[in-house]
Every structure is written in C-alpha cells, then in structure tokens.
Amino acid sequence: MNTLVDHLAPPTALTHGRLRNWIRIAGRSLAYCALLLPLSLVSLFAAVIGRQRWTVASWRWLRTRLLDLPAVPEGRPRTRAVAGHAMGSLLLGVMAVVPLGVEVLWLLRAVLYGFVDSGPYDHSWGGPTRGGAWVAHFLIGTPEALAGLAALAGIAALHQRLTAALDGARTPRWLMPTVVVAGLATALLFVAWTRQL
Template sequence: MDTPRTLPSRPRSAAPRTHAALRCVRRVRDAVTLLPRGVAALALAVAGRGGPARVLLGAGPPAPRPGAVRVAAHAAATVLLGALSLVLAGLLMAVARGPFYGFVDQGPYDHSWGGPGKAGAWLAHFAVSVPSSLAAIAALWGVAGLQHRLTAPLRGERRARWVPPAVLVCCAAGSLFVFAFLRQLP
C-alpha cells in the first residue's frame, strides 16, 4: 500500500503577519500625519527649499529634482488629502468607543440602540462600531496609498492618469461629508 508522501509540517511563523500589521500601522500613521507634513512641505516649497519638502512628501532626495512650483502643487494636494485623513481619523475615534459602550455610558438605556437592557445596547454599539472602525482604517490606508501614487513624479516615476481626479473626488466627498455633518448639528 502506497501512501502519498507529504512534506513535514513546519510551524507557521508569526513574522509575515507581524510585518503586514506593521505595514498597516505605518500606512495609517502616514495618512494621519499628511496634513502637518503637507503644510510643512508647502511652507518649505514656497521658501525655495524643495529638497526637504520632497522628503516630507515621501518622495526622498535621490530622484531628479522637480521645480519648486511642482513640489508646492504636490504639497497643496497633500494638504487636501491630509484634511480628508483628519476627518477619517475623527470618524475612527468617534466610533471606536462603541465596543466599550457599557463603560462609557452608565445608562439608562431605554432609548439607546439595542436597549432597554445594557447587554443589548452594548451588543448593538459593538456591532456597528467594529465594521465602521475597519472601514475608516481601510479608508485611511487608501488615502495614504493615493498620496503615495500622487507624489510618484517627485520620485521620478510615472503617475497613473486616474490619480489626480481621484484625489479631487475623494476630497470633494470628504468636504460633502463634513458639510452634511455640520448641517445636522443643532
């Protein structure tokens, strides 16, 4: 009786998962810091210091040197994306309290989602906040990737033609979200 040969199983390493998790954290961190980096890069570009401005935009110094106007335009677009990422980070912080609703709100739960009991309210807020938090993190990831693609010419790379319109559409959508949010406040 022939048995098929199988390779001995090796224990799975946690390194690839850790590496992916670190990449995710770094990319979200890059998205959240886009606004201050963009403002600083814009100030440096206007002052005629394009090299440090390119470094702040994530382009690095070794590529061919673009003009100060081009660096300033990329910095201004980064400021717009930074404002969008600030909105997304605020949304993330607002919904991140959902899993801890029972600790945050002491009741009564008669008119809260999932109420009138504490367990139902906690479960309802958990069920809404976890997917919303993941969506906000994914959107921050996407904003960081969009900014990286936007600054490709500063690194001497080709930029896809869809990137500038996508930046404008994303920033317009973020502006509409903020406008709608502010209109609903009393």
Template sequence: MTDTLTRPTTESRRRGRSVLYGALLLPVGVLTMADAILGEPETAVRRWRRLLAYRLGATAAPRAMNAGQAFGYGLLSALLGLTSVFVMLLVVLAVVRGPFWGFVEHGPVQPGTWGGPTRAGAWTAHALIAVPCIIAFLFALRGIAALHTLLVQGARRWVLPATIVLGVASLLFFWSWLQQL
C-alpha cells in the same frame, strides 16, 4: 521557535504604517507648501522621499517638481492629511460609542435607541454596527495612504483627479458631519 502571537504580522504592520502615514500627511503637506513659498521644492522632494521610504522601503522615488507643483501637491497632501485625521477621529468615536457604548452612556435607554428598550440590546446593537465601521475606516486610511503614495510618485494620470475628487468629497462629508452635531 518563534511565537507568532507575540510578533506582529506583516498585515498589521502595514495597517499601523498607513495610520501613521496618514497622521504625518498634514504636517508634511504644510511643510511642503512652506518649502514651495520659500522657493525650495527640492527640500519637499527629499521630505517626501523619507516619508515614502518609511511606507514602501528604499525603492521610493517621488518625481521632481517646481515650486508651483510642490505647493499644489503640498496642498493636496495637507487635505488628504486632514481627511486621514478626520477618519482617525471617526475610528476613535466608533470604538468609544460602539463596543464600549455601555460605559459611556449612563442615562436610561429610550425606546427609540438602537437595540432598545433594554440596555443589553442597545449595547449589542451599537457594537454590531460599530465593528464593521471601524474595519471600513481602517481600510479607508490604508487607501488614503496608497493614493497619496501614487500621487507623490506621479506614476498614473488618474491619481491627481481622484485625489481632488476625494479631497472635495471629504470636505463635504466633514461639513455635513459638523451640521448634524
């Protein structure tokens, strides 16, 4: 009899693969741009085929492209990779500053603190706000991985403009996040 608590479910494996896929997008994008500059777009296609096979299985097939297209798609992949790394950073920050807020904040609880003036109230408020954010960030990572998969496969026309909009929006969001630090 198989114990279902010790074996990861298909859904948790997909989430884990999406996180790893997002982490690999940045180096794969940079290597793809280097391949395009060196005039070897077929190497980029092979690299994407391996990455897609990891995420989707053996049926993955990226579209053929020339050096200019490979460079552009590598740039978009690197941008999506940076977005994924930033979202992963937000997940870590949400975990540390959310459910574990009381372990990292040792100063007195000010009246303006979320859930204040008591330490227990502030800890509870931070945890209750962070948990939905963590779940949303994990779904965002899954969406980035799905968008990149569609981009590389070249299956639909709306994917390229959506990727460009997401890239620009993520750069603006990152910039605004840096400004508030």
C-alpha cells in the same frame, strides 16, 4: 514599481499571514494619514520659503519608513512641483480627517462605550442593560471602522503615488482627477453629516 496598491491585492484565502499583513497595512495607513495634514501644512510653508530639499526628504522618509515601500532614486524636483505636491497633500490630508474621525468615534463610542456613556440605557441600541448596549454599539460601529480603515489605505495609496512623482516617476492620468473627485466627495459627505446632526 512596488506600491501600496500592490500590497492591497484581494486575498484568495484569508490566512493568518494575510490577516496579519492587512492589519499591518491598516495600522501603517492610519499613522501615515494622521501625519499627512500636519506635514503637508509644514511642507507647503517650507516650499514657499525655499526649503524644497527638506520637504522632499520628509515625504521620502514618510513613504519609505512608515509605509515600508522601497526607496526610489533621489531626484531634484523644481519648486513648483514641490509646492503642487504640497497642495495635493494638503487636500488628501484634509480628506483623511474624516476617516480618522470615524476611527476615533469607533474607539470612544464602540470599544469604550460602557466607560464613556454612564447610562441610563433604556433607549440605547441594545439596551436596557449596559452590556447589551455596549455589544450593540461595538457590532454596529465595527463595519464603519473597517470602512474607515479602507478609506485611509486608499488615501495613503493615492498619496504615495503623488509622492513618487517627486522623484520623477510618471503619474497615471487618473491620479489628480481621482484626488479632486475624492476631495469633493469628502466635502459633500462632511456637509451631509453636519446637517443631520
């Protein structure tokens, strides 16, 4: 089975084609994870009211169109399986909010720093000049943004394995424990982050 994880194999040499592939995967993962929370909420509601076909079709569309993964034979999962998938998707969607927030902060506080913060820059990183502060914030924020993109790619890979299970694919034993542990780690990170503000 061709999965997103297969596309994320570490490169032996970073060529132009591989770099473009990584950028494409990062962009698709970002869009996929941005849609994950709203679609999981709608899917959970749709599964509860008996619209399983619509729910499964939505996840298949997201998996094949956005992640560019091959289509799998269409099965007819039970209501309980679709509702369980929606709950797992909801957890992954909530988890995706954290790295999506990192990307938004990077855009506002690194890329657009000079437009967002009007100064004075005397006590800013890279200050006292506007250009120095802008460059410092960009260089400090870029590794965090890259880590956020890696987290989004991981969340998208976990979710696509979860979605493949709707079509009868066997899920690895580690999948649900990984989703739960990652959810707990995200909750701890969020609590720690809000307490330091």
